Amino acid sequence: MPAVTVDAVRLRIAIPAIEQLTGILDWGTHALAGSHPPAGVPAGLQARFAHVIAAGRRDLKAASHRLDAVPGDLLRRISAAQVADSPVVTAGNWGNLAWDAFMDAFKAAHPSGSAEAGWLALKTLAGARNSGLGEAYQNATRALANVHRLPELPKSVADKVKWGGRLSSAANVAIAGYDNLRNPYLSNTQRATRTAAAVGTSIAATEAGGALGGALAAATVGSAAGPFGFAVGFGAGIAWTAFDGKFHISNKIGDAAASAADGIAHGAKDAVHGAKKLFHKFGL
């Protein structure tokens, strides 16, 4: 099954033209109802006249009838698309707030060497969206230099922050699941595979952040890797939420799985295209 995408604004623009077409078809049906073959035309032409008028009325009426429900259907889909989109916007706003919180937590303590490397990689990747890899790396390096002047994060705070990574991943999955369930135009297979993909990619992103920074255990498994290891994992979760909200990667992966389940390869093509787009965006 191919991916379902709905652009509410562009879809709304089509409705007046559809209603105009339906109106013309109805008008034609009624106009032909008053047409009768005039006296004085040969019998053959009279028969042709009757046939063309009857066939025209029948065809126009059928075409109009088939389009009757389309404007209403489009309005319902527009409404559904707007509802389905709103959690993504909410997630984006929430992600920004959480990212700020992560930055504050990061700056409040001394990172380990491996956590620094992981944070640096994530910060560089995130910053590359706006300024390119080189400049993003320089900015991240400067931010990291400031961190060394800050006092160490107390253990009680570190334990609390440790849960942040898990909450970040859980929130990402919850939002994706809510989004998928509320979208009435996804098949059950798509709902299941998209949500599963969100779970998998969220954990994978947190793991990647952890692997880069040595923070995987603290962020997702909970072993003691230090407050900064955790903070990196937390940041990886947030970063993934933001990336996924922007590029719908997990949806595409989910649709690829749905397509495989349904025996159609279209979604896989979408997933590959989405991944290529992401790599291109980050110059990878």
Add this chain to the structure above:
Amino acid sequence: MTKGVAVQATDSTNVSTDGWVPGGRAPALGAYPAGDPEEIRATAADLRRIAARLTAAPRPTIDGWSSDAADRVRSMLASAADTADRTGADLRSLATALDHAADALETDQRAWRAAKLRIEEVSGCQR
């Protein structure tokens, strides 16, 4: 059949459409050809007016929506617009045939009146 109507046979002479035009050396023309060419042309004009509006119907395009349902709706819209176009073309063709029929009827009626006039002139001379 039109009966008892005086119509102009030539620029200056009226002739009754009553009666029968027998054949002489030419085939018999029979009764006056029924029908009003102008009425036929008016019907043709009506059909052309309907055809013009049908063929001017918009072809709605749906962007920003991709799914199986979207493909079905696009197909329905294209089919409806095609129906309007096809019906318009059929009506135009029918209107053209009606115009030709009106021309033919007008020619027959003129020939009948001319023949009737000749008969009346000959019978007047014989008296």
